[in-house]
Amino acid sequence: MPLNKDLKKVMIIGSGPIIIGQAAEFDYSGTQACRAIKEEGIETILVNSNPATIMTDSDVADKVYIEPINLESIEKIIQKERPDGILAGFGGQTALNLAMKLYDAKILEKYNVKLLGTSSETIKKAEDREKFKELMESIGEPVANSIIAQSINECVEFVKENGYPVIIRPAYTLGGTGGGIANNYEELIRICTNGIKSSPIGQILLEQSVAGWKEIEYEVIRDGKDNCIIVCNMENLDPVGVHTGDSIVVAPSQTLRDKEYQMLRSSSINIVRNLNVQGGCNVQFALDPHSNRYIVIEVNPRVSRSSALASKATGYPIAKISAKIALGYSLDELRNSVTRNSSACFEPTLDYVVLKIPKFPFDKFTTSEKRLGTQMKATGEVMAISRSFEDALLKAVRSLDTEINNLENKTMINMKKEEIIAKIKACDHERIFAIAHAIRIGIDIDEIYNITKIDKWFLYKIKNIVSKENNKNKSLVYKMVDTCGGEFDAKTPYYYSCYDEEDENEISNNEKIIILGSGPIKIGQGIEFDYCCVHGVLGSKEAGYEAIMINNNPETVSTDFDIADKLYFEPLQIDYVMDIINKEKPKGVIVQFGGQTSINLAKKLHENKVSILGTPFEYIDLAEDRDKFGKFLESINIKAPKGDIASDTNEAINISKKLGYPLVVRPSYVIGGRAMQVVYDEESLISYMRQAVNISKDHPVLIDKYIRGIEIEVDAICDGDDILIPGIMEHVERTGVHSGDSISLYPPVSLSDDVIDTLVEYTKKISIGLKTVGLINIQYVYDGENIYVIEVNPRASRTVPILSKVTQVPMVKIATNLMLGKKLSDYTYGTGLMKDKNLHAVKVPVFSSEKIVGADMHLGPEMKSTGEVLGIDKELDIAIYKGFVGANLTVPKSGSLYISLRDVDKDEGLLVIKNYVDLGFKIYGSRGTYEFLMKNNIDCEIIELKNLSNQIASKGIDIIINTPTKGNIPQREGFKIRKSAIEHKIPIFTSLDTARLFLKAIYLKRKDVEIDYTDIKEYFIS
Known part of the structure; x- marks a missing residue:
């Protein structure tokens, strides 16, 4: 039992929706924490607003509250549950900040709740820039020359004395939000203003830049007995100046001499001990490449993105051990989970190289600022393991789910020296490929180093790759991640491939199922597919098979070493997958759960005569091929929007003349509506x-x-x-908005019984006609007369976790068992459409607008949201309110509203605006909207575009409604309106449907309705 025997009930706070800077790594760490506490016989209470995660599954914690993560809801849940302790170190910056609010508001004291693990005093010392600086100076740890500022004047005075460049780091933020490097006065004012706004305490650290120094991280774990170990040290390939989440990172460090390694190791332990951290902690350093001088950049007193990477790199379960320490255990009392017979009080040994590459969303945001800096922009990451840096780098590149298989980017092939040098100086997400091309065309390593400050060791390794690009490699063998360099026998089969002589892979004679993962988190393919993969693994194991997982995402639950019977950390490319299949000889492969990434492998698997479990390949292909699918729908007498396919511009023009505008255009075989548009004329087409x-x-x-x-x-x-059919979801925004960016309602609220009956009939005809075995997702549109099929996905979708939770139907496990031979009649759920549950669920998308500078976040056919939250209640309006609040939108009781509508929306918008006026909102508008409203007897004040940004701040605008004519054009008025809204953190609605729904949340706020916060399982107790 844990030392702290007073703990009977513990609350764990999750991290909320996936946003840039806070992604799937907290599903992984939160899930580990819940399980670690639950196995001690302590009741676990989980609060998280994210429905797509494993951690919000009903069996992960004893009670699960899918509720907004804010002071109001958490206090009410504490009041109801009366936990003895609360864990905030596993929910990222969101949970940490909330814990401090609970502490400062004396809510923890009021209900006698202990903050477990790292204390509030430690959190303040680590997160408050001034207190952190004071502590570092007091213990002799060097920090950059800096000031703590709360006003612009303080920033200006600092620069007068110390000069440019300076780094701005806001306090209590994640992913570098609001920060940056200022090289001149204009940048200083802009970044400092934004930084002060971004910090919950209005505080920024302004420090002299050490951009160009090496960035080194140490992942440390400490217990209450002062045992302190280094789990892993990591080196950023990119020097200081690029956020570590956007940098290529390698573990262990490759360019440090032993003296430097030991110096920073000792410093890490000194810092963590003096902070009195209990659990996992990340320490970041800047190291001068020309001397032994270093400075401490920052400390994260919690598990983080880096600790997820360190856990997967070493096999050491940092989150699990941190949770045990929070309960009172010491490291010497805990076991190494991989070897199961050695102590957890040891420093893992890596006899291999681990490399992480970030995944960026710039294919979605073509107009955005792509230069990498101190504010994170990556949505996810991939990890690769091998025996050499070169092979690890190439495997990581192949894991990114792009067309690129080596360091040759085809867009750079014809670049001359001047162009490629300019590309390298741009420091964007393609810099590694630009460096490789520069070496390929003979640019000197010294010249590249002078521009990038990337250590020459890395540059020479890239040169090795370039010089051997066309060489054939030896056969792949598989090595085991064992945490101890072979010193102890490992009990957990966790493998990586490399080119070597000896193969450590033990092949069993069990019947096996291989589940293909979904790779990195990206817009359009998020954590929901990892949820499906995990349940696919669990379902296969429960059915008596050996379950094998292939994936390359270090942030996720699916790549935890104890989820599958065997884990292969590999690129999801056909050569790697086939090598594993040929060795393991499985009964079959499941491609339905890994999103478009795994579905796209179906054709090559079929060509290699691999048994694809579930829906046969021919029918997967039929559903994905628009021409074949259109003919199939005709054969079963179901309507689809008339359409055709074009291989060139002339074909497209001819099709437009047959169909008439507007048209929806998009490439085939994509996910998340990538590059999809609605075009209204031939010029746009x-x-x-x-x-x-x-x-x-x-x-x-x-x-x-x-x-x-x-x-x-x-x-x-x-x-x-x-x-x-466990349930049907209706979108709030009408067609033209991607389903991933739409607010969705369960059950439907505006569909008649006849329409629902037709949907069920169509779904059955399509599913059986496509020989579906397992999951299928169908998107329909109802125009008031007819129902049309927009598309069919012969796989899991992003709504599967939501429906699984709100209906209590384990959809993925049932689908897995059907693939393995069971029938629906073997279950008690029946067939057809299940009866609606006595609750409403409202999915609200969340956008990482602040991080993608210059991106246009208007709603359209291409998906832009990075995550989502769920509002659940027996009352629809309360569920809507919870959804908006969970998505971090401030719901005002009244205030000021700025409106700019395209002409086609003005008549419809009139009633919506009148409703806001009736609630006491003062109306401001762009010139065209102002003239329209005044003609229709609505008082409105004009704000000219040139004054918009200042007026938004001075007039206290609370909401902006702007329906765009055309998106992604920075010169247009609408783009500038939307940009101003993001800069000022004002809710902006680019669809009248969203603005209309938001009224329900405002009505509820004005009525001061008492809101109940309920464990999701309570909805299903009859």
Whole structure:
């Protein structure tokens, strides 16, 4: 038992929606923490607003509250549950900041709740820039020359004395939010103003830049007995100046001499001991490449993105051990989970190289600022393990789910020296490929070093790769991650491939199932697919099979070493996958759960005569091929928007003349609506076709007639003969907005019984016609008369975790068992559409708008949200309110509203605006909207665009409604309006449907309704 025997009930706070800077790593760490506490016989209470995670599954904690993570809801849950302790170190910056609010508001004291693990005093010392600086100076640890500022004048005075460049770091923020490097007065004012606004305490650290120094991280763990170990040290390939989340990172460090390694190791332990951290902690250093001088950059007194990477790199379960320490255990009392017979009080040994590369969203945001700096921009990351740096780097590149298989980027092939030097200086997400091309065309290593300050050791390793690009490698063998360099026998099969002589892979004679993962978190393919993969693994194991996972994402639960019977940390490319299949000889492979990444491997697996479990490949292909699918729908008498495929611009123009505008255009075989647009005229169509990438007969552009109406999403489970539909979700925003960016309602609120009956009938005909076994997702549109099929996904979708939780139907486990031979009749759920539960669930998307500078976040056919939250309640309006609040939108009781509508929306917008006026909102508008409103007897004050940003701040605008005519054009008025809203953190609605729904949240706020916060399982107790 833990030393702290007073703990009977513990609350764990999650991290909320996936946003840039705070992604799937907290699902992984939160899940580990819940399980670690639960196995001690302590009751676990989990609060998290994110429905797509494993940690919000009903069996991870004893009670699960899918509720907004704010002071109001957490206090009410504490009041109801009366936990003895609270864990805030596993939910990222969100949970840490909330814990400090609970502490400062004396809520923890009021309910006699202990903050477990790292104390509030430690958190303040680490997170408050001034207190941290004072502590470092008091213990002799060097920090950069800096000031703590709360005003612009203080910043200006510092620069007068110390000069440029300076780094700005806001206190209590994540992913470098609001920070940056200022090289001149204009940048200083802009970044400092933003930084002060971004900090919850209005405080920034302004420090002399050490950009160009090496950035080194140490992952440390300490217990209450003062045992302190280094789990892993990591080196950023990019020097200081690029956020560590955006940098290529290698473990262990490659360029440090032993003297430097030991110096920073000792410093890390000194810092963590003096901070009195209990649990996992990340320490970041800047090291002068020309001397032994170093400075401490910052400390994260919690598990982090880096600790997830360190855990997967070493096999050491940092989150699990941290949770045990929070309960009172010491490191010497805990076991190493991989060897199971050695102590957890040891420093892992790596006899291999681990390399992380970030995944960026710039394919979605073509107008955004792509230069990498101190504010994080990556949505996710991949990790690769091998025996050499070179091979690890190439494996990581191959894991990124792009067309690139080596360090040769085709867009750079014809670049001359001046162009490639300019590209390297741009310091964007493609710099590694630019460096490789520079070496390829003979640019000297010294010249590249002078521009980048990337250590020459790394540059010479890149040169090695370039010089051997066309060489054939030896056969792959598999080595085990054992945490101890082979000193002890490992009990957990966790493998990586490399080119070597000896193969450590033990192949069993068990019947096996291989589940293909979804790779890195990216817009359009998020944590929901990892959720499905984990349940696929668990379902396969429960059915008596050896479950094998192939994935490369270090942030996720699916790559935890104790989830699958065997884990292969490998690129999801056909050569790597086939090598594993040939060695393991599984009964079959499941491709349904890994999103488009795994579905895209189906064709090559089929060609290699691999057994694909579930829906046969021919029917996966039929659903993915628009032409074949259109003919299939015709054969079963179901309507679809009229459309065609175009391989060039002339074909596209001819199709437009047949169909008429507006049209929906998009490439085939994509996810998340990438590069999808609604075009209203021939000029826009020609422009789209010119910009579209890789158009060919094999990859044509899909062109459909745009149908306006209610969009409906149906997820079904099919056994080949019958279907089960746990629930139907209705989108709030009408067609033209990507389903991932739409607010969705369960159950539907505006569909008649006849429409729902038709949806069920169509879903059954399509599912059985496509020989579906497992999961299928169908998106429909209802225009008031007819129901049309927009698309069919022969796989899991992003709504599967939501429906699984709100209906209590384990959709993925059932689908897995159907693939393995069971029928729906073997279960008690019945067939057809299940009866609606006595609750409403509202999915609200969340956008990482602040991080992607220059991106246009208007709603459209291409997905832009990075995550989502769920509002659940028995009352629809309360569920809506919870959804908006969970998405961090401030719901005002009244205030000021700025409106700019495109002409086609003005008549419809009139009633929406009148509703806001009736609630006491003062109306401001752009010139065109102002004139329209005044003509219709609505008082409005004009704000000219040139004054917009200042007026938004001075007039206290609370909400902006702007419906765009065209998006992604920085010169247009609407783009500038949306940019101002993001800069001032004002809720902006680019769809009238969203603005109309937000009124319900405002009505509720004005009525001061008492809101109940309920464990999701309580909804299902009859």
